[in-house]
Each structure stands twice: as structure tokens, then as C-alpha cells.
Amino acid sequence: MTDIPDFHGPHVDPPLPGHIKLTWYEPTGRVPRVRVVSHTCECRETTYELCAAAGRGFVRRTDRVEENVREIAWTSIATATRIFHQIMHGEAR
Numbered sequence: 703m704t705d706i707p708d709f710h711g712p713h714v715d716p717p718l719p720g721h722i723k724l725t726w727y728e729p730t731g732r733v734p735r736v737r738v739v740s741h742t743c744e745c746r747e748t749t750y751e752l753c754a755a756a757g758r759g760f761v762r763r764t765d766r767v768e769e770n771v772r773e774i775a776w777t778s779i780a781t782a783t784r785i786f787h788q789i790m791h792g793e794a795r
């Protein structure tokens with residue numbers, strides 16, 4: 703037995719039937735400082751990050767194999783947080 707903790711972060715659930723189809727845009731890069739509030743486990747090919755900047759929120763998706771970064775339309779932090787959790791639970795993608 704070891705006390706090595708589990709370093710995995712949260713994993714996204716597979717998309718559910720009828721899940722919300724989000725629109726993913728090219729990154730705007732409109733502010734230099736983006737704070738990552740939470741993110742999904744980096745062991746997966748695709749990671750999702752809940753981001754906040756300038757009082758707004760959005761979700762960023764990074765495909766590390768394709769080196770492809772996309773983000774949803776910027777919204778309130780509350781809405782972005784809700785969408786992030788919907789992605790986590792397979793309710794949106």
C-alpha cells in the first residue's frame with residue numbers, strides 16, 4: 703500500500719444523446735491575462751478549461767494532438783461555469 707495520491711483531475715463524461723452542441727470559435731485573444739479557474743484532467747487528449755478574464759467567463763478546449771484551441775463565446779462567469787459543468791457531465795460538447 704502506498705499513500706501516493708491520485709494526481710488525475712476530473713475527466714469529462716462521454717457526450718449524452720441529445721447533448722447541447724456548443725459553438726466553438728477561434729480564440730479571440732482579446733485580453734492578455736486569462737485566469738484558468740478549473741480544468742479537466744491533462745491525461746486526456748482533449749482538455750477543457752473554465753477561464754475568467756476581465757470579469758467575463760468562457761470555456762476553452764485544447765486538443766493537444768491536433769494542437770487546436772477553440773473557445774465558446776464569452777459570457778458571464780456564472781454561465782461559463784454552468785456550461786463547464788455541463789461539458790463535464792456530457793450534457794454539452
Ligand SMILES: [Zn+2]
Pocket residue numbers: 710711713743744745746
Ligand atoms: Zn486523468
